[in-house]
Amino acid sequence: MFKNRWMQSVLLGMMAMLVVVACTPTPTTQSPANAPDAAPLTQLTFGVGPYFPTPNENRKQFEPLFNTLAEQVKLPAEVTVADDWIGISEALRSRTLDVAWLGPWGYVLAKHNDPSLQVIATVKYKDKPTYYSVLMARADAPFNTLDEAIAQSQQSGTKLKLSLADVGSTSGWLIPQAEFKQRNLDPKTIFDYTEGASHAAQAIGVLSNQVDIASDYDRNLDVLTAEGRIDKSQLKIIWQSDPLPNDPIVVRGDFPEEIKTQLQEALVNLPPDQAKTLLPTNYTGFIASDGSNYAPIQQAGVSVGKLK
The missing domain is CATH 3.40.190.10 (Periplasmic binding protein-like II)
Incomplete structure (x- = not known):
């Protein structure tokens, strides 16, 4: 009799477990930024490479633009100045940064390792989106x-x-x-x-x-x-x-689509007089980009054996 009761308890326990499993939602592969319960952004982290001789000069030159962009989406800005070109790309790829002003080669390298990175704009220098x-x-x-x-x-x-x-x-x-x-x-x-x-x-x-x-x-x-x-x-x-595409503004993978669109619009619609105050000398604004204009940089990377 004891044995029968024990068997009944086991069977009831197993049935309860099956009910719990059947009622448990199946996990999805939805990315954290797009998940319904993803935490909203509380700040925008920007990064920039070593364009000027010292980190302080770099910060002085680029921080006004980043602060203005953050204001456009009603978030505070945090600015990181990298010591080398690869470092800033890796920080963006590792999601330490939300947005970065990259060199073209740094972007192509980062994109090669993380296809989710997206260009939203290319800077203009003396009204041209190219340099030499x-x-x-x-x-x-x-x-x-x-x-x-x-x-x-x-x-x-x-x-x-x-x-x-x-x-x-x-x-x-x-x-x-x-x-x-x-x-x-x-x-x-x-x-x-x-x-x-x-x-x-x-x-x-x-x-x-x-x-x-x-x-x-x-x-x-x-x-x-x-x-x-x-x-x-x-x-x-x-x-x-030959002419090379100027520097891109790049957002990390899984960056919120609405904020990405707002940032792109703010960059592309930056008035010339405001560009003079927010950007280094001779930088005159931005054009919209999806990254396709960096194909020549990718080809160069392949030619020297750094990309496959």
């Missing part, structure tokens, strides 16, 4: 073109010193590397080669005779000249790239 990578030398250098510099470095007893920038830089590393790849040349064998310098150090390195040739981008040379850091007349451009 350059290789520069001193104005009195005994060569005027990259071809001449390559020939001199190969034929003379002493190799010319070439400095490329941070490997996360579009204009300072990726595009010059792609140019050498297209020529079927290895800069490490042709030149006395170094890489990793900040853009701010590149022109100064050339002018101070530390290197013979250095990479940079036209916008940065304008900034250094305007700030009195260099005399651009003492430099010459020995090579210039």
Whole structure:
């Protein structure tokens, strides 16, 4: 009799468990930001890479824009200034940041690892959404073109010193590397080669005779000249790239759609007079972008073997 009661208890327990399981909702793969119970944003975290020589200068240049954008969506802003280009991309990809002003190559690298990242705008410089990578030398250098510099470095007893920038830089590393790849040349064998310098150090390195040739981008040379850091007349451009897409404004994956739309509209509709007060010198506003204009950067990444 005891045995029968014990069996009845077990069967009743099993039936109760089946009822509970049957009534439990099946988990979904809905992303946290789109889930009905997702916590609303309480602030917007913005990030920017090392465009200017010091973090304080970077913050001074970009914080006004980020604060204004946050005001548009009625949220406080928190601004992070990264020490290197790859760092800011990784912070966005890891969801430490909501929105970032990235370099084109940094965006392509981050997008490659996290397809959920989305471009919402491309900045305009002197009313154009493009810029140029350059290789520069001193104005009195005994060569005027990259071809001449390559020939001199190969034929003379002493190799010319070439400095490329941070490997996360579009204009300072990726595009010059792609140019050498297209020529079927290895800069490490042709030149006395170094890489990793900040853009701010590149022109100064050339002018101070530390290197013979250095990479940079036209916008940065304008900034250094305007700030009195260099005399651009003492430099010459020995090579210039095709037009490259300017920097993108990128939002993390799972970013709220409504806020993304509001930010994009605020950027694209930024009045010219307000752009002068909110953006660094010569930056004049934004165009809408879905990221497709960065295809040439992706192609360059493939050509140098950094992307597949």
